[in-house]
Amino acid sequence: INCTIAKHNSHQLHDLYNLALNLSAEAIHIFMLVPVGCGVEIADDQMLEPERYEYILNEFYDLSKEAKIQTKATCSPHYFRIMRQRAKEEGITITPKTHGMAAMTKGCLAGTGVCFVSHKGEVFPCGYLPVNAGHVKKQPFKEIWKDSPVFMKLREPDLLGGKCGECEYKKVCEGCRARAFYETGDYMAEEPYCIYKPKIAKTR
Template structure:
């Protein structure tokens, strides 16, 4: 991409990952979005702690694929030390103490864990919105019905290429694309809403319009793009990380493209999108409200530690799956206590703790920069977002 403000043009017009999918956090039209989204509960708990709105829970790290960008470097074999069924259900029982968070059952591939349907049903029985984030290759007609009957509100499937060759090369297993397509077909037969997640890399940047068209043809409820965080296997993908200016271009294009579709579009691990959204809305004379921008108007970019957290397969709580800061382990400390008192979480909730331009940026409250990228690329989780071109004070709100 070349034009930094090429309104109406997509990546394909120019020559030359993730633990979870945040499947329902910002969807105003989706049942889980109404029940447990940003606008559906108080901003804070009675003690002033931010409400926990979203939990990505790695119920297993096992996975049958070998994706190039996998933060967990997952393999198919079982992992030692995973929370057992009793521990997992006890953990679920603690979630309502911090709000009514959407629970994303992720991995690895959550379908590699035999009791996952029981865990989803347990969470659903507690009134918690449930999302499911498999890779799609293991879904059969019978399992799609089990996913539905357990109480899953939406499934997210990652598709990183518009065809089998490009997707399979990224996912590391021949036939992955066709298997995921079959899985999506079974979800549709069972009446389970699904979204598509796509990780932005240099290889697929120019085919984004084709991927978008594929999402529309499949009937996806949403398309979420993920800005690559170079950790895990992705640490070896330095040549696939696009530049800060290219990210800026992608997010401007994304802002324009959302106007052309009824499909919900969201940029994840791209907190600067919320700056761009407000800049562009200001240029267009639009107020940023739920009426004009849906739930995007009521959230911020990086929610790590402020409205979102990640729980690993062994119970370690982290700001997100890409940022392996140990905030406590649910086997030693009750989850609500970790949510309220983690030193790292408290840092992320205090703007004075942010360093560099993120600490003084007028868009901090709606952006915050990606803490995981600051850590993985510069070794400082409170440092500035490495892939942001904006200089604070350059433009007014």
């Protein structure tokens, strides 16, 4: 079961999980709202505050530990920072056995692990990030994937702006590039819905 989490249903995480169990679903995947496409129309009313975002992802971490089915947080890059913070507190080593699929991937995969090709042949970092990285009718996809300046930039976490660029978790999180683009017009800007303060910033 896939479900977008927003203000109207963020209190129903456990209900959603129980529904998945009752329907004999094999997995529950939550998607944190990204303000693109039809999401733009509801963003002002439905985007979670950063503090609520943090709370929900911690709640999902707790749920995932007890879950009888597969769980996955998508478009939720903070989750991979939270998972490491919580595992460290618990003295747990993150492995596929202890944390399932989340142990084998990272936060934002735009242009690094996935991309999106439109029906016109346009190539974008992901389905939520409208930054053109090439066109398969003009250039082989393999070349676009390997050499696109947009993709090459996204693959350099040190180029991330603001606190994302300073964060010790940047290589496993990277922040949502689509949300950064929506808020600032810069897909490399800091994630606007993260409350975490990097260690380097705390020492200033």
